[in-house]
Amino acid sequence: MSLKVLACGPLCLLQDGGRHGWQGLGVSPGGPVDKHAAAWANRLLGNAPDAALLEIALGGAELEAQVDTWLALSGAELPLSLDGEPLPAWSRFRVRAGQRLKLGFARAGQRAYLAVAGGFRAEPVLGSVSTQTRERLGGLAGDGQPLAVGDVLACVADDARFMRGASVPWPYQPDYREAPILRVLPGPDAFSDEQSRALFDQPWRISPQSDRMGVRLRGEALGAPCRQWSLGVVEGAIQVPPDGQPIILLADRQTMGGYPLLGVLHPLDIGRLAQCPAHSEVRFTEASVEQAQADLRAFLRFFAT
Structure with missing residues (x-):
């Protein structure tokens, strides 16, 4: 069969x-x-x-x-x-x-x-x-x-x-033709307000170098605080490497990372990002952990029945 x-x-x-x-x-x-x-x-x-x-x-x-x-x-x-x-x-x-x-x-x-x-x-x-x-x-x-x-x-x-x-x-059914606005939860590293706002105040392009490990963004470079240690990373984590071009981690990500983490993508927006083709545009907006938890609970309840 x-x-x-x-x-x-x-x-x-x-x-x-x-x-x-x-x-x-x-x-x-x-x-x-x-x-x-x-x-x-x-x-x-x-x-x-x-x-x-x-x-x-x-x-x-x-x-x-x-x-x-x-x-x-x-x-x-x-x-x-x-x-x-x-x-x-x-x-x-x-x-x-x-x-x-x-x-x-x-x-x-x-x-x-x-x-x-x-x-x-x-x-x-x-x-x-x-x-x-x-x-x-x-x-x-x-x-x-x-x-x-x-x-x-x-x-x-x-x-x-x-x-x-x-x-x-x-x-x-999502409309994959629309440029999405993706929600971001705060990250563990101490980015300044100015550094954080730079993510939200501009559109970003999807790099052709993106894959199942992560989506690479292209735009005006971000500044980031220095970090001297690595920590565990989760799906949706937004890393800021030295070139200032963010990387958003997906399902096949590494399990540890040393780049500063500006934030984490809302769990229910990760799939929408993964559907964006190379050179397409995305924007980001701030979201709360409490709302993301409520959204995810509702999602899991619906698909578990």
Whole structure:
């Protein structure tokens, strides 16, 4: 029971809820960089929130079903068709054995998420199947390799789970064409008011050197206080290196960092940043820890049901 990879585009990775409990040994959690889109793909199918799915960068993937089951797609705006018939975005749909699903290249956003009823099956490494290419962990063979043409993704036959397709209501579908305003929580280092305001008072461009480890920004250089020690870093941490061009850490980040930390991106805005293409513009605004905690609790309650 499986889906066969016929084309996989620039980068196609198997991801689940992440590899937790190993950061003390230098192993980052990984997992989807856009947790909002990934959570919707699994929710459409009634899967557990951390069920394994595919993160497809920029599109260009094609798969052949070898089982009757249900799939769901969320994330980047791209053409989607089943045996040549177009399908709506952010939706679940039935596939029959022998049918071919084709994803075109993204018109907005960077990453699409494809889930299957029951989740894709692979042997976990350190408790997770999430693919970490840098650390060579997870994925189909456990060695951190991206998917390749000819790979076979194991899943279960689950044709009777639903009576009909469904879509995410449009108010919950992000508009990846809009330049986002991202919320920032205060960081641990003592930036002056002037240094902090410089982040919020200008637009920033996404550098082409960005990846799953972090998003590099380009703008008028920031000043930063000196720091003589390293500390643990979290997803969304905003580092300011000596050149003054901020780096916002994502799922495949290192676990320790020595650059000063200006702040931390709101947990629910990290995925929106990860969908921004190179050279696009973002802005930032200040937010409170209390509001971010309330937002995150509501998010976790919704997707846990």
